[in-house]
Amino acid sequence: MDIKSKNKMRFFTWILLFTFGVSGIFTGICNGKDYMEKDYFHTQQFEDQLNQFVEYLKLFEFTHINKEDLKKKITVTAEEINEHRYRYGDLSTQTSNIKGQYGEKIKDALTVQNKEVADMYVAERDKKIADITNNFKSDDYVRAKIVEEKEQQIDQYLQEIESRRSNFMNDKALFRYYLKNTTTEEVYTNVDTTGGSVAADAAINDKSMLFIQNYPSEKYGELSNRVPSSLLNYNDVVTPLLEKGEVSTFEGKIGVPNGGSSTNPILVNYYDFLQKQKVFFIYVISSIFAFVLSLYLNKKRPVIQLIPTEKWQSYYNRIPLDVAGMTLVFTGFLSFLLFVVDNDLYIHQDLYKYSSGVVFRLMVAACLVSLTLIQRKFWVERAKERVNIKSDWQKSLLYRAYKGLREAFAVQRMGTQVFILLSVVFACGFGAVLVLAKNELILLYAPLFIVIGVPSFFVIIKWIGYFNRIVINTSGLVHGNIEPDLPVVGKSTLAVLAGNINTLKHGIKVSQKEQAKSERLKTELITNVSHDLRTPLTSIITYTELLKTPNLADEERNTYIEIIDRKSKRLQVLIDDLFEASKMASGNIELVKEKVDLVQLLQQALAEYNEAIKESTLQVRVTHPDTSVYAVVDGQKLWRVFDNLIGNMLKYSLENTRVYISVKPLRDEVVITFKNVTKYELSENIDELFERFKRGDTSRHTEGSGLGLAIAKSIIDLHEGNLDIEVDGDLFKVTVVLNIKES
Structure with a gap:
C-alpha cells in the first residue's frame, strides 16, 4: 500500500507541476507582447490614445476652418450641372414621374370631395414641374442649387467637428502640451507659458511628467496640420478644399503629468499595468521553473509508468476503438483549450478572489491532463496487444454504422x-x-x-x-429459358429492377442476333475475299503452267502472257483496294485539304469514263449550278469517291436506262446525288452494302472488288460528311453531303 500511495502522490505532484508550468508558458506566449514592454506608455493602447489626442489638436488647435471662406471656394463644373440635371432622366421622363406620383393622390382627394387637399397636391406638383423645367432652361439655376447643396454639406461637416469638442476637452485635461508653429512661431499650449519656452520646459520635464513625447521624433517624425483629420470621414466637398490649404509643421512636446487625479484613465491604466506586469513575471518565471522540474522528474522516472493499467486494461479493450480514440482526443482538446483560452491576467483588487480563480482553473486543467494521460496509457497498451488494427477498426461503431448505412x-x-x-x-x-x-x-x-x-x-x-x-x-x-417480360408498375426500386431485367433480356436477344449477323458477315467476307483473290490467282497459275509447255507457238505464248498480265493487274487492284479500305476504316490516313471546285472535280471524274459511257447503253444526266461550288477537301481522295460511285453505276445499272447525277448547294452544305436503276436485285439490308467485299452482284460476275462503297464512305466520314444509300425497288440512290463552309 505504501508503494501505491507514493506512486499516486508522485503522479498528482507531477500533474500539478506540469499543469502549472504549461499554463504559465501559454500565459507568457499570449500576454508577453503586452507585458514585455518597458511601461504602459510603450504599449499599443497608450499609443492609440496619444494619436487620438494629436488628431484632436490638428482639428481644434492647428487648423482654423472658416465657414465663409470654405463657401467662397465652392466651384461648380459643367459635369456637375449635367449630372444634377439628368439625375432622374430627361425632362419628359422626370415630368411624367412627377405627374404619376401626384395623379393618384389628387384623384383620391377629389373622390372624397376634399378639394382643398387636391389643390394642395396640384400646387406641389406644378411647383416641382416648374423646378425641373427651370433645370433644363438655365445653367445658372442649376448652379445655384448645387452651391446650396454644397453649403449644406459644409455646415454638416462643421457640426460634426463641433460634436467632438467635448471629447477633445476631456483628453486635453489628461495631457500637457507645448507646441509651436515652425513657420509663424505661434504657440499652442495648455500650461502657463508666461516665461516662454523656458517656462514650458519647467512645466513639462522628467520630474513632473510620467511620459514626454518630443516632436519631431525618430518614431513619429514631424507634427503637421495636414487635414482632414483621420477622426472624420471623407467629405466630397470639404475634404478637397481643406487638402488645398497650406501645411504647417510644429515642434514641441506632449506629456502625461505625474500625480494627477485618481480618476485619470491614463494614470489608472498606468498603475494597473505596473501591477499586472509584476504578477506576469512572477507567474511566468515560477511556471517555467515548475515545467522544467516536471520534465526532470519525468526523465528520472516516466510518469506514464506510475499509472496502473493491469486491472482495467481488459475492460478498456472492450470499448470500441473509435469511442476510445474520440474520448482521448476530446479530453486532450479540452485540456489544450483550458490552457489557451481565458488565460489573461485579470488582476482584482481582491487578491483572494483572483488567487481562488487561478487555483480553480489549474485544478480543472490538472484533472483533464490526468484523464488524458491515463487514457493514453491504456491506448498504448491496447495498441501493443492488438496486432490487427484493421480487425479492431472493423468492430468500431463508426465503421459498422457506416457499412450498414451504405448498404441500406x-x-x-x-x-x-x-x-x-x-x-x-x-x-x-x-x-x-x-x-x-x-x-x-x-x-x-x-x-x-x-x-x-x-x-x-x-x-x-x-x-x-x-x-x-x-x-x-x-x-x-x-436456366436458359426466355421468360415473358416482367410488369413494370410505378417508379419503385423493384419496378426499376424489373425494367432493368427486361432491358437486359432484350439486350441479350439483340446481342445474339448481332453475333449471328457478325458471324455470317465474317463467313461471307472470308468467302468473298477467297473467291475474288483466288480467281485471278488461279488464272495466273494456270497460264504460267501453260507457258512451260515446250514448242509453244508465239501467238499462244503472247496470248497467255497478256492474260497473266491482266489477271496480275486485277489482283493488284484487289489487294490495293483491300489495304486502302483497312487504312480508311482505322482512320490511319492523313487528308491534304485545299479549296477545290466540286463541280469541276466531278466533271474530271466523268471525263475518265467518257469512252465507257459512250460504249454503254446508259444515258447519263448531270445537273449542277452554273457557278463553282467550293469546299475545303482532299481533292485526290474525293476524286476517288466520285470514281468509285460512277464506276459502280456503269457496272450495276440496267441497260438502256438513265443515270442521274446532281450537285445542289444548300447554305453551308452541298448535296451530291447519284441515281440509277440496278441490274441486280438488292438485298433488303442495304447497310450490308457498306461491308467489305459486299456487292450487289451476288453471283460476282462483274469485275468489282466489293470495296468501292466501303472506301467511299470512309473518305466521306474523314471529311466529317455523310454518305447514305436509299433503295426503292430497283432504284438505287447514293447521297453525299459535304460541308462547304470555309473554316
Whole structure:
C-alpha cells in the first residue's frame, strides 16, 4: 500500500507541476507582447490614445476652418450641372414621374370631395414641374442649387467637428502640451507659458511628467496640420478644399503629468499595468521553473509508468476503438483549450478572489491532463496487444454504422421507402403498447392505424409478391429459358429492377442476333475475299503452267502472257483496294485539304469514263449550278469517291436506262446525288452494302472488288460528311453531303 500511495502522490505532484508550468508558458506566449514592454506608455493602447489626442489638436488647435471662406471656394463644373440635371432622366421622363406620383393622390382627394387637399397636391406638383423645367432652361439655376447643396454639406461637416469638442476637452485635461508653429512661431499650449519656452520646459520635464513625447521624433517624425483629420470621414466637398490649404509643421512636446487625479484613465491604466506586469513575471518565471522540474522528474522516472493499467486494461479493450480514440482526443482538446483560452491576467483588487480563480482553473486543467494521460496509457497498451488494427477498426461503431448505412442506402429510393415503412410498423407497435396502457387512446390509434398502418401492410405484401416474381423470372433466365417480360408498375426500386431485367433480356436477344449477323458477315467476307483473290490467282497459275509447255507457238505464248498480265493487274487492284479500305476504316490516313471546285472535280471524274459511257447503253444526266461550288477537301481522295460511285453505276445499272447525277448547294452544305436503276436485285439490308467485299452482284460476275462503297464512305466520314444509300425497288440512290463552309 505504501508503494501505491507514493506512486499516486508522485503522479498528482507531477500533474500539478506540469499543469502549472504549461499554463504559465501559454500565459507568457499570449500576454508577453503586452507585458514585455518597458511601461504602459510603450504599449499599443497608450499609443492609440496619444494619436487620438494629436488628431484632436490638428482639428481644434492647428487648423482654423472658416465657414465663409470654405463657401467662397465652392466651384461648380459643367459635369456637375449635367449630372444634377439628368439625375432622374430627361425632362419628359422626370415630368411624367412627377405627374404619376401626384395623379393618384389628387384623384383620391377629389373622390372624397376634399378639394382643398387636391389643390394642395396640384400646387406641389406644378411647383416641382416648374423646378425641373427651370433645370433644363438655365445653367445658372442649376448652379445655384448645387452651391446650396454644397453649403449644406459644409455646415454638416462643421457640426460634426463641433460634436467632438467635448471629447477633445476631456483628453486635453489628461495631457500637457507645448507646441509651436515652425513657420509663424505661434504657440499652442495648455500650461502657463508666461516665461516662454523656458517656462514650458519647467512645466513639462522628467520630474513632473510620467511620459514626454518630443516632436519631431525618430518614431513619429514631424507634427503637421495636414487635414482632414483621420477622426472624420471623407467629405466630397470639404475634404478637397481643406487638402488645398497650406501645411504647417510644429515642434514641441506632449506629456502625461505625474500625480494627477485618481480618476485619470491614463494614470489608472498606468498603475494597473505596473501591477499586472509584476504578477506576469512572477507567474511566468515560477511556471517555467515548475515545467522544467516536471520534465526532470519525468526523465528520472516516466510518469506514464506510475499509472496502473493491469486491472482495467481488459475492460478498456472492450470499448470500441473509435469511442476510445474520440474520448482521448476530446479530453486532450479540452485540456489544450483550458490552457489557451481565458488565460489573461485579470488582476482584482481582491487578491483572494483572483488567487481562488487561478487555483480553480489549474485544478480543472490538472484533472483533464490526468484523464488524458491515463487514457493514453491504456491506448498504448491496447495498441501493443492488438496486432490487427484493421480487425479492431472493423468492430468500431463508426465503421459498422457506416457499412450498414451504405448498404441500406446503396439504392437511395429503396432505402428511404423501407425506412418509412419500418417507421410506420414501429409506430403501430408503439401505439399498440400505449393503447394497452391507456385504453382511451384507442379512439386516436384506430383511425390512424386504418389510414396509415393497413395500407402500409398491403404495400409490404405487394412488394414481397413483386420481389418473388422477379426472383422466379431471373431463375428461369439463368436456366436458359426466355421468360415473358416482367410488369413494370410505378417508379419503385423493384419496378426499376424489373425494367432493368427486361432491358437486359432484350439486350441479350439483340446481342445474339448481332453475333449471328457478325458471324455470317465474317463467313461471307472470308468467302468473298477467297473467291475474288483466288480467281485471278488461279488464272495466273494456270497460264504460267501453260507457258512451260515446250514448242509453244508465239501467238499462244503472247496470248497467255497478256492474260497473266491482266489477271496480275486485277489482283493488284484487289489487294490495293483491300489495304486502302483497312487504312480508311482505322482512320490511319492523313487528308491534304485545299479549296477545290466540286463541280469541276466531278466533271474530271466523268471525263475518265467518257469512252465507257459512250460504249454503254446508259444515258447519263448531270445537273449542277452554273457557278463553282467550293469546299475545303482532299481533292485526290474525293476524286476517288466520285470514281468509285460512277464506276459502280456503269457496272450495276440496267441497260438502256438513265443515270442521274446532281450537285445542289444548300447554305453551308452541298448535296451530291447519284441515281440509277440496278441490274441486280438488292438485298433488303442495304447497310450490308457498306461491308467489305459486299456487292450487289451476288453471283460476282462483274469485275468489282466489293470495296468501292466501303472506301467511299470512309473518305466521306474523314471529311466529317455523310454518305447514305436509299433503295426503292430497283432504284438505287447514293447521297453525299459535304460541308462547304470555309473554316
